[in-house]
Amino acid sequence: MTTTANNPPASGEAGAPLGVRGGVWNHHHVLDLDDFALPEIEMVLNLADRMREVLDRRIARVPALRGYTIVNLFYEPSTRTRASFELAGKVLGADVISVNSTTSSVVKGESLIDTVRTLRAMRADAIVMRHSLSGAPYLAAEHTDASIINAGDGAHAHPTQALLDLYTIRSRIGDLRGKRVVMVGDIAHSRVARSDMWGLTALGAEVVVCGPPTLLPRGLKASDRPAHAESALPPVTIETDIDRAIEGADVVMALRLQSERQQGGLLPSLREYSRLYQVTAERLSRAKPNHLLMHPGPKNEGVEIAASVAAGRHSIIEEQVTNGVAVRMALLYLLSGGSGLSGDPTGEAR
Numbered sequence: 423m424t425t426t427a428n429n430p431p432a433s434g435e436a437g438a439p440l441g442v443r444g445g446v447w448n449h450h451h452v453l454d455l456d457d458f459a460l461p462e463i464e465m466v467l468n469l470a471d472r473m474r475e476v477l478d479r480r481i482a483r484v485p486a487l488r489g490y491t492i493v494n495l496f497y498e499p500s501t502r503t504r505a506s507f508e509l510a511g512k513v514l515g516a517d518v519i520s521v522n523s524t525t526s527s528v529v530k531g532e533s534l535i536d537t538v539r540t541l542r543a544m545r546a547d548a549i550v551m552r553h554s555l556s557g558a559p560y561l562a563a564e565h566t567d568a569s570i571i572n573a574g575d576g577a578h579a580h581p582t583q584a585l586l587d588l589y590t591i592r593s594r595i596g597d598l599r600g601k602r603v604v605m606v607g608d609i610a611h612s613r614v615a616r617s618d619m620w621g622l623t624a625l626g627a628e629v630v631v632c633g634p635p636t637l638l639p640r641g642l643k644a645s646d647r648p649a650h651a652e653s654a655l656p657p658v659t660i661e662t663d664i665d666r667a668i669e670g671a672d673v674v675m676a677l678r679l680q681s682e683r684q685q686g687g688l689l690p691s692l693r694e695y696s697r698l699y700q701v702t703a704e705r706l707s708r709a710k711p712n713h714l715l716m717h718p719g720p721k722n723e724g725v726e727i728a729a730s731v732a733a734g735r736h737s738i739i740e741e742q743v744t745n746g747v748a749v750r751m752a753l754l755y756l757l758s759g760g761s762g763l764s765g766d767p768t769g770e771a772r
């Protein structure tokens with residue numbers, strides 16, 4: 423999805439050097455990875471390395487975002503993403519509040535635009551937003567000069583999950599170029615899969631998506647791709663046979679069935695789906711011997727992933743969660759750019 427909303431406001435300071443080595447940051451919002459250049463992705467990942475050091479300190483607190491206000495605005499359930507943003511902000515000394523859509527004025531009919539404007543009127547600097555409608559954060563970004571961070575919009579995008587996935591893979595295997603990364607499951611309804619496709623291909627990985635034909639998005643095959651489609655996805659290999667997909671994989675990522683976004687009739691039965699597409703130890707024996715197993719969570723063990731492999735020695739699922747905090751710290755820091763934050767974001771004094 424392209425938009426002009428991600429450009430920093432003409433008067434804004436985003437784009438100014440931040441004292442972060444390796445380039446210039448040009449984003450006022452984080453809406454998806456399709457408009458991230460490779461150096462920008464690398465900048466986030468490099469900064470996340472430094473944030474990870476902060477997180478691993480005995481007292482993980484620095485004042486880099488003191489005076490910065492972050493609002494979590496979630497119209498859909500979340501455990502990891504929401505808590506992770508909250509922690510990321512707090513570790514950096516920001517004020518973080520959460521607005522629950524079921525107990526806010528949203529239930530009285532307040533529109534998304536009004537809600538976002540109201541939060542900005544209270545001086546929110548960043549609004550972390552999750553919504554069931556694809557494109558909702560883009561709409562919000564058109565109507566506020568607060569930074570909008572997409573924490574998941576419908577089946578469209580989940581850029582911060584993709585960045586933490588990239589960070590986690592990179593921290594384990596280094597250069598992703600030529601590495602075979604296989605995503606298995608409900609690709610059609612997964613915003614994680616879409617954002618991961620952009621990020622992984624930008625870093626040069628060979629991306630394979632695998633699932634039953636009814637759970638693969640239309641427009642993924644090169645032959646189906648309209649020449650100038652805004653919704654076009656990057657080139658990936660499509661595989662409906664899980665054993666062939668996993669053969670030689672460096673990384674296998676299991677994805678949940680997004681039943682909240684599916685219409686009926688896509689699967690004969692859950693049992694049949696698990697039989698054909700569950701990531702099991704037997705299937706993983708076809709991957710490289712030192713492969714990594716990932717899952718963005720929440721997991722449905724016994725459906726898309728066997729409990730034994732989820733807790734097994736190749737699993738880096740919990741590492742993804744920890745790294746998610748560091749990556750979100752990096753993003754918040756970059757988005758706050760220009761407000762006197764140049765220098766060392768990990769230091770005690772400003």
Ligand code: MLT
Binds near residue numbers: 613
């Ligand atoms: C999401 O919000 O998309 C999650 O991180 C993945 C899922 O719900 O399966």
